[in-house]
Amino acid sequence: MEAAAAPENIQVVLRVRPLSETERSRGDRKVVQLMEDGKSVQLKSSSKEDFGKSSGVKTFVFDSCVNEDADQASFYDKCGAWRLAQKALDGYSSTLFAYGQTGSGKTYSISGAEDVIIDDQYHGGDPREGLIPRTARQLWTELEGRRSERKYAVKAACFEIYNEQVLDLLNPEAGNLQIRESRAQGFYIENLLVVECQAASDLLEVFKEGTRNRHVGEHQLNRDSSRSHSALVIYVDSVRLDEDTGEEIRQYGKLTFVDLAGSERLKYSGSSGEMMKETGSINRSLFTLGKVIATLSRGETFVPYRDSKLTKLLMDSLGGSSSCVMVACCSPSGRFVEETLSTLQYASRAKSICNKPILQLDPSQRLIQQLRTEIQALRAENMQLRIQQGIPAGEKIMPSSMALLRLQEHEEAGREAGREAGREAGREAGRQREAPGSPSSPKPEETFSRSSSSLSVRGSNKLNGTGGGDPLYEKAVGYAEGYAAGLDQAREVLSR
Numbered sequence: 001m002e003a004a005a006a007p008e009n010i011q012v013v014l015r016v017r018p019l020s021e022t023e024r025s026r027g028d029r030k031v032v033q034l035m036e037d038g039k040s041v042q043l044k045s046s047s048k049e050d051f052g053k054s055s056g057v058k059t060f061v062f063d064s065c066v067n068e069d070a071d072q073a074s075f076y077d078k079c080g081a082w083r084l085a086q087k088a089l090d091g092y093s094s095t096l097f098a099y100g101q102t103g104s105g106k107t108y109s110i111s112g113a114e115d116v117i118i119d120d121q122y123h124g125g126d127p128r129e130g131l132i133p134r135t136a137r138q139l140w141t142e143l144e145g146r147r148s149e150r151k152y153a154v155k156a157a158c159f160e161i162y163n164e165q166v167l168d169l170l171n172p173e174a175g176n177l178q179i180r181e182s183r184a185q186g187f188y189i190e191n192l193l194v195v196e197c198q199a200a201s202d203l204l205e206v207f208k209e210g211t212r213n214r215h216v217g218e219h220q221l222n223r224d225s226s227r228s229h230s231a232l233v234i235y236v237d238s239v240r241l242d243e244d245t246g247e248e249i250r251q252y253g254k255l256t257f258v259d260l261a262g263s264e265r266l267k268y269s270g271s272s273g274e275m276m277k278e279t280g281s282i283n284r285s286l287f288t289l290g291k292v293i294a295t296l297s298r299g300e301t302f303v304p305y306r307d308s309k310l311t312k313l314l315m316d317s318l319g320g321s322s323s324c325v326m327v328a329c330c331s332p333s334g335r336f337v338e339e340t341l342s343t344l345q346y347a348s349r350a351k352s353i354c355n356k357p358i359l360q361l362d363p364s365q366r367l368i369q370q371l372r373t374e375i376q377a378l379r380a381e382n383m384q385l386r387i388q389q390g391i392p393a394g395e396k397i398m399p400s401s402m403a404l405l406r407l408q409e410h411e412e413a414g415r416e417a418g419r420e421a422g423r424e425a426g427r428e429a430g431r432q433r434e435a436p437g438s439p440s441s442p443k444p445e446e447t448f449s450r451s452s453s454s455l456s457v458r459g460s461n462k463l464n465g466t467g468g469g470d471p472l473y474e475k476a477v478g479y480a481e482g483y484a485a486g487l488d489q490a491r492e493v494l495s496r
């Protein structure tokens with residue numbers, strides 16, 4: 001079990017909605033064209049001024065691009081929501097958020113057609129439902145199949161950020177909730193109601209209740225415009241027995257869907273009064289989100305997460321320890337070419353943000369996990385060193401054994417050099433005895449025994465012996481003395 005999965009970039013999926021009735025009746029030109037590779041998109045400006053003087057066409061590449069013909073089921077298949085749900089089941093934290101100008105199809109993608117969702121008769125399974133109910137159903141089916149490996153407990157919560165206030169969509173009377181920060185959890189919402197779900201239908205009820213309580217308003221660009229950023233959080237707690245240790249391993253997977261409010265230009269939306277105040281708040285927090293995305297994409301170390309509630313709560317998803325998918329939504333209409341260009345540029349930057357998903361464990365279990373990983377690494381290193389030094393796997397190594405090893409090598413080299421010097425002296429003495437006029441040369445046995453007995457006096461730099469004056473004998477003694485000195489040095493290392 002690895003506590004940290006491989007780093008991964010935010011996955012970006014572009015969804016282009018069909019022209020609306022109004023856009024069609026006005027005769028708007030389509031300026032967004034998806035390429036055949038399913039990943040590239042071209043934005044063609046209606047006039048050169050939109051992109052500056054150089055070009056009227058801009059190309060962007062994302063992880064996937066979904067065109068206006070795609071129905072909700074095929075968008076679900078292509079957008080990666082199921083991959084995130086699986087990560088939550090495996091104990092990781094994951095987030096899918098939708099971004100785009102007002103009326104671009106964020107809520108339709110994440111939740112589905114609003115009139116369908118809030119209908120009392122809706123119990124799931126409508127073709128116009130969005131990612132949340134589809135993911136919730138599949139997650140539940142998968143979870144039932146995995147129950148033999150782990151016990152699961154699913155809970156859910158729903159909140160919105162409206163005019164910079166955090167409101168509990170399952171408990172609106174609670175008023176403005178506070179965002180707190182802790183070492184273990186990072187930023188979190190204090191006193192948020194979390195509801196236990198025993199079945200997929202419970203999860204669906206939480207989602208419907210949250211959708212009903214969300215702030216929605218009507219303006220010229222969207223009859224059901226979301227006036228807040230809203231989120232549904234599905235907590236997937238699980239426990240299983242570790243095969244090796246028999247311990248209980250508790251994991252805290254989480255899947256969050258965030259439906260952002262859309263950026264909006266007042267001259268097009270015609271918002272006024274209370275809606276204008278909402279628009280200001282929406283645009284401000286989206287501006288901060290843009291700054292966070294831009295700084296992360298440039299690899300800067302200071303990221304202004306703390307500048308808005310939205311970015312505090314998205315901190316873990318943007319450059320943090322969650323897996324993340326961004327759904328960038330846009331209209332194909334030439335009337336919104338500037339907004340679409342801005343969305344595509346944001347999405348492009350988000351694509352380069354790297355997250356480092358981490359298994360969500362108990363803090364104490366996380367520590368045990370880290371220590372186990374460290375022990376494993378040390379064992380591997382130890383094994384490598386044993387192989388290099390030729391020490392058998394089971395043999396105990398004392399702290400000084402490397403020095404001992406070196407001493408033994410010195411000893412053996414010294415012995416061998418002494419033996420060789422003695423043999424050479426013997427051979428030379430033999431030759432000289434055979435040669436006339438050399439009676440004083442030592443006998444080969446004497447020479448050999450002198451040099452080897454010299455070696456047996458280890459620990460002394462001066463070797464005792466007779467035969468001084470004989471150059472060959474001196475040579476042999478010289479060799480042996482050198483090695484004995486080496487031995488002394490090695491012994492000194494040992495005694496430290």
Ligand SMILES: Nc1ncnc2c1ncn2[C@@H]1O[C@H](COP(=O)(O)OP(=O)(O)OP(=O)(O)O)[C@@H](O)[C@H]1O
Nearest residue numbers: 017101102103104105106107108222225226261262
């Ligand atoms: N892919 C689509 N296919 C068909 N209709 C769509 C699609 N996307 C969006 N729509 C319709 O377009 C309208 C606007 O969509 P939606 O409410 O999802 O926009 P939004 O991005 O959430 O806007 P806001 O930021 O104002 O909340 C809705 O009537 C919705 O049903």
Ligand SMILES: [Mg+2]
Nearest residue numbers: 106107225226
């Ligand atoms: Mg919306």
